[in-house]
Amino acid sequence: MTSALKALPNIHRAYMIPACRGLASHPRSMSLWEHGLHLFRSAVGVVLPAPMLRRALVLKTDGCPRLVVRDRAFPVRRNLYLVGFGKAVLGMAAVAEEILGDHLIQGVVSVPHGIRACLQQAGMEEMLLKPHSRIQVIEGAKHNLPDREALRAASMIRELAEGLTADDLLLVLISGGGSALLPAPTPPILLEEKEKVTKLLASRGATIQELNTIRKALSLLKGGGLAQAAYPAQVLSLILSDVIGNPVDIIASGPTVYSSPSAQRCLQIMTKYNLMSTLPRSVETVLSSSVSDPSGPKDYSHIYNVVIGSNSLALEEAKRQAEDLGYWTLILSAGVCGEVSRVAKLYSQLIQFVCLSTAGLGEGPLRDQVRGDLLKLAAELEIPGFNLVDSLKALQGLESERSVCLLAGGETTVQLQGNGKGGRNQELALQVALELHRAKATGAGYFLGKCEVLFLSGGTDGQDGPTEAAGAFSSQELVDKAAQEGLDVETFLSNNDSYTFFSKFRNGHHLLLTGLTGTNVMDIQAILIRARDR
Ligand SMILES: Nc1ncnc2c1ncn2[C@@H]1O[C@H](COP(=O)(O)OP(=O)(O)OP(=O)(O)O)[C@@H](O)[C@H]1O
Numbered sequence: 001m002t003s004a005l006k007a008l009p010n011i012h013r014a015y016m017i018p019a020c021r022g023l024a025s026h027p028r029s030m031s032l033w034e035h036g037l038h039l040f041r042s043a044v045g046v047v048l049p050a051p052m053l054r055r056a057l058v059l060k061t062d063g064c065p066r067l068v069v070r071d072r073a074f075p076v077r078r079n080l081y082l083v084g085f086g087k088a089v090l091g092m093a094a095v096a097e098e099i100l101g102d103h104l105i106q107g108v109v110s111v112p113h114g115i116r117a118c119l120q121q122a123g124m125e126e127m128l129l130k131p132h133s134r135i136q137v138i139e140g141a142k143h144n145l146p147d148r149e150a151l152r153a154a155s156m157i158r159e160l161a162e163g164l165t166a167d168d169l170l171l172v173l174i175s176g177g178g179s180a181l182l183p184a185p186t187p188p189i190l191l192e193e194k195e196k197v198t199k200l201l202a203s204r205g206a207t208i209q210e211l212n213t214i215r216k217a218l219s220l221l222k223g224g225g226l227a228q229a230a231y232p233a234q235v236l237s238l239i240l241s242d243v244i245g246n247p248v249d250i251i252a253s254g255p256t257v258y259s260s261p262s263a264q265r266c267l268q269i270m271t272k273y274n275l276m277s278t279l280p281r282s283v284e285t286v287l288s289s290s291v292s293d294p295s296g297p298k299d300y301s302h303i304y305n306v307v308i309g310s311n312s313l314a315l316e317e318a319k320r321q322a323e324d325l326g327y328w329t330l331i332l333s334a335g336v337c338g339e340v341s342r343v344a345k346l347y348s349q350l351i352q353f354v355c356l357s358t359a360g361l362g363e364g365p366l367r368d369q370v371r372g373d374l375l376k377l378a379a380e381l382e383i384p385g386f387n388l389v390d391s392l393k394a395l396q397g398l399e400s401e402r403s404v405c406l407l408a409g410g411e412t413t414v415q416l417q418g419n420g421k422g423g424r425n426q427e428l429a430l431q432v433a434l435e436l437h438r439a440k441a442t443g444a445g446y447f448l449g450k451c452e453v454l455f456l457s458g459g460t461d462g463q464d465g466p467t468e469a470a471g472a473f474s475s476q477e478l479v480d481k482a483a484q485e486g487l488d489v490e491t492f493l494s495n496n497d498s499y500t501f502f503s504k505f506r507n508g509h510h511l512l513l514t515g516l517t518g519t520n521v522m523d524i525q526a527i528l529i530r531a532r533d534r
């Protein structure tokens with residue numbers, strides 16, 4: 001994220017999306033591009049810190065003051081403390097402090113290096129703390145790696161938690177990136193040793209579940225350690241999820257969720273990624289003694305973990321907006337994962353499937369073939385929450401000429417082979433364009449030609465990989481149009497150079513440029529399809 005903490009180059013400013021606003025023009029007269037931007041903006045808007053916190057956290061002052069979160073009420077009487085760690089936590093803390101008022105005694109948050117300057121520069125003052133805030137801010141974890149500053153923040157957070165009593169309430173704000181911002185290696189492990197292990201695991205393709213299992217085993221605060229430090233105070237965690245399925249024990253390595261990975265599981269992971277021979281001695285020592293801590297509290301009733309923002313929430317809002325614009329809308333899944341090239345094939349086949357209906361070619365061998373290919377691909381990808389059979393049934397029943405919006409979210413992966421500049425969303429948009437181009441060349445041209453298609457993919461944090469863009473959008477005509485500008489899509493893709501491509505193509509017009517959004521619920525894809533005017 002830190003590489004995004006720069007001003008966007010002037011050339012792109014013209015394409016930045018204005019803040020979320022109502023749509024004045026008639027939906028049909030608007031381009032799919034405008035619709036796509038509106039849906040993306042709306043989806044992100046609903047998971048921004050302010051609306052999210054205000055929905056989740058209410059201070060009731062009639063009678064005894066109490067903090068109400070869902071079905072629970074916590075009595076408050078100037079007994080509130082706040083800690084937080086994660087990429088979206090500064091904005092969350094600013095709103096929380098406004099809500100809590102004088103009941104908040106003290107707070108510490110660990111947030112990404114450079115974030116205040118960046119938010120200031122972007123004019124996002126509402127995400128900054130007020131001048132006489134009771135919350136101390138520490139910026140660290142440059143390049144999303146734990147460092148000395150994050151270590152200092154973690155020890156201040158631990159100290160604050162350990163000083164609490166049974167009368168206190170600790171509000172914990174958690175978002176993605178929290179693992180790197182809360183490093184507290186279990187002695188004798190040194191910060192550098194822990195960093196080396198996590199870096200190696202990440203570079204060898206470990207999943208976030210595997211990575212955070214190891215982080216928990218090597219940390220004093222992860223895997224419930226923070227909640228344990230705060231005991232016997234009440235602990236209320238408000239969590240913004242950046243992991244598929246919203247597993248609270250994995251997001252930011254679950255500092256308020258008791259889980260103690262077994263030594264056997266950790267050693268399995270280390271063996272899988274061929275790390276056993278390179279493990280520092282201190283890590284081996286801690287791993288081999290990593291069994292449940294018998295001194296931990298027996299009941300967990302002092303902890304209340306609540307997911308207040310997620311990819312699904314963002315998709316639901318996009319669905320509402322798409323329906324308002326007149327689209328027949330379907331959320332495919334909030335758990336889209338897998339290699340970008342395979343996910344692109346899936347989306348391309350789905351687009352073809354919809355275009356067959358829109359063109360009035362609902363039945364026949366062509367449709368059966370696309371359906372067969374889709375089922376095969378979906379079985380290989382095993383996307384959580386994606387019921388392709390039901391989705392196809394719903395799409396099959398559509399009247400022709402109906403405008404269709406398919407929405408999905410999650411986090412794909414890119415196997416980096418080249419040394420270009422890009423991100424998973426831009427690469428996905430470019431791959432989808434290439435797949436549609438290839439499909440047209442092999443017989444799908446007739447029915448694809450009957451439809452206008454827009455594919456958009458963007459990171460909700462506003463930054464796709466190490467680039468200034470959140471993502472990009474593409475169409476079935478993109479490859480041909482690019483060729484007219486002398487740009488060969490396949491060459492850019494083979495060098496993982498999607499950002500360079502989109503920056504050059506139509507002078508950056510297909511880049512999705514939002515600037516940092518201050519939130520992060522992974523990525524969102526929108527596919528918009530409508531029959532061409534005859
Ligand atoms: N040239 C490239 N082309 C495509 N993808 C790339 C490229 N360089 C990096 N990436 C991808 O960008 C991602 C890393 O960027 P980033 O730091 O934004 O990820 P992240 O920390 O997982 O993001 P988030 O905060 O959204 O979870 C990885 O998925 C990586 O494969």
Ligand SMILES: O=C(O)[C@H](O)CO
Nearest residue numbers: 176177178179251252
């Ligand atoms: O911080 C982390 O562990 C990741 O962002 C997943 O939440």
